[in-house]
Amino acid sequence: MRIVPHHIELTGRAARVIPGGVNSSNRRMPWPLAVVAAQGAYFTDADGQAYLDYHAAFGPLILGHNHPQVNAAVRAVTERLDIIGAGVTDIEVELAETIARHVPSAERVLLTNSGSEATYAALRLARAVTGRNTIIKFQGAYHGWHDAVAMNVITPAEKIGSKDPLSLGMLPEVIDHTLVLPFNDIEPVRETIEQRGHEIAAIMVEVIPHNIGCVLPRHEFLLGLRELCDQHEIVLIFDEVITGFRHALGGYQSLCGVTPDLSTFAKAIANGYPLAALVGRARFMDRFGPGGGVFFAGTYNGHPVGVAAALATIAALEDGSVHQHCFALAERAANGMLEIARELGIPMTVARFGSVFVPYFMEGPIERYEDLLVNDTARDLRFRRAMCEHGIFMLPVALKRNHVSAAHTEADIDRTLDTARAVLRGLKN
Ligand SMILES: Cc1ncc(COP(=O)(O)O)c(C=O)c1O
Known part of the structure; x- marks a missing residue:
């Protein structure tokens, strides 16, 4: 046999x-x-x-x-709580306060389960607050699987400069509303914004494009993005799904001194349990609240398992x-x-x-x-x-x-x- x-x-x-x-x-x-x-x-x-x-x-x-402490926290919370789906739990409040304490841009915090959901919500919010539809991302960055961003990561040489969607079935209209520019070069960003600033809702940037390894941002590039976004009322989004909590509790933004309007976190925040966060300025994030007109939902958002894991992970990182x-x-x-x-x-x-x-x-x-x-x-x-x-x-x-x-x-x-x-x-x- x-x-x-x-x-x-x-x-x-x-x-x-x-x-x-x-x-x-x-x-x-x-x-x-x-x-x-x-x-x-x-x-x-x-x-x-x-x-x-x-x-x-x-x-x-x-x-x-x-990790024993993270697993113990998860076990402990499941002894007393599971999903409620109404109101808020004590540990969701504690986690939002903890994230707000650590992350410079986090005046408000919303929880979801994956990085893609967080980047999706960030773009929806940016479109809502600006009334514009187009976004800018950079060649080599990955922000998740949804249509607005699932393109131009590890692109073959012959496709550089054109759209390189990761999948069939993505809506062409959504792909058309994403502009892809080279990372670390502020001039093409400036030129694009000078021509089309009135169409651009957001610039989403993987602060260190870790999806192509480890490419460090020039400080002037991040500063330039901040200035251009301020001048043209564009929402600056740092995607810190990889960098957040792994490089510093406050994310790369706490190290580089450039504060985005919105940021997304996931991965190291909960040491492998499903949890992600969208954080940002109150005046934008509160648009998700009553009267703000922007919808944010998810049956499993703020699930106690992910939240307990995140609290235990952050506690283990704090010293x-x-x-x-x-x-x-x-x-x-x-x-x-x-x-x-x-x-x-x-x-x-x-x-x-x-x-x-x-x-x-x-x-x-x-x-x-x-x-x-x-x-x-x-x-x-x-x-x-x-x-x-x-x-x-x-x-x-x-x-x-x-x-x-x-x-x-x-x-x-x-x-x-x-x-x-x-x-x-x-x-x-
Ligand atoms: C920078 C970045 N943003 C967003 C995502 C999407 O996160 P998720 O896979 O949790 O949906 C990833 C995933 O690798 C990522 O690396």
Whole structure:
């Protein structure tokens, strides 16, 4: 009798009943992967192979998988509360106050379950308050799966400068109302606004475009966006779904000193439990209130499980030691990786911010997505695949970032570097 590995059996069953075998297009893997357990910095596949996890489910796991305090908070809240669907719960109030205390732009806070819902609501609000329909996003940024933003992330070279929707079935009229501009370059933004400012409701910016790794914003660029938005009464939206709580409790806005009108948070805010937030200026956000004319709803908004997880996660981040730990280890990983590439004569730039690092197989500088077109994708993928084969999970998709959590140790980083050295040696040619 032929023995079928457990994960092949599971992924085979998945493929028969779940389209593509996964519950998010972004989770498709080049080989079968079925996961049955996760703890700390590791997850385990159905055959018992453990992986040191740098993917972190695209970023939520700042404290590591299955964090005891977060899980305990979730268990405790489910002992006394579930979903009510009328009024507000004590912990929703506590979380809104906590977020408002930490995030500079958060005069008001609304909760939802995913980043896409938050960015959707932010754009609806921006359109409502300006009476305009068009929005600006930047090439390389991802803001979720809805029609206004699901375009121009990892765009092939020949499509740069034109619309690159992620899906069929998106409404052409909605796509037409999104303008895509290069990141970090204020002049095209200025020109566009000078010509069409009266049509533009919002500029939505992934403050660090982490969906293409880790591309740092120029301070003048963010300041320029703020000035242009002020001059032309455009709503400035920072999408801090990845940067928020991971880089600082107050988000990147608390580090860069530029305050947006609205911001969106998700991922690290609740260490992997479903919770997102739309926050912003009272004069805009109160339009969601009585008489404001803007509708915001969701059966599961403010669900106690996500809210309890967020309160416990934020509490665990508040003394700063988690950030300190993660940043130091990510720096060790980034410096180590670069040193190895130099020793071996492999062209590499390792970009890092806080707990996030990404090796690009190219020389810098990297200021926008267009610079990344020369990344050696084949080598990038071979590297990631080989790291995974050695039990170190770096998502096998070019340009994707690595995340360090509180559960990673110095020994984990050193093992990663030893493995990277062996793998990169094999990739020299
Ligand atoms: C910057 C950013 N915004 C929004 C989203 C959408 O969030 P969600 O997948 O929770 O809908 C993502 C998801 O990766 C993201 O990275």
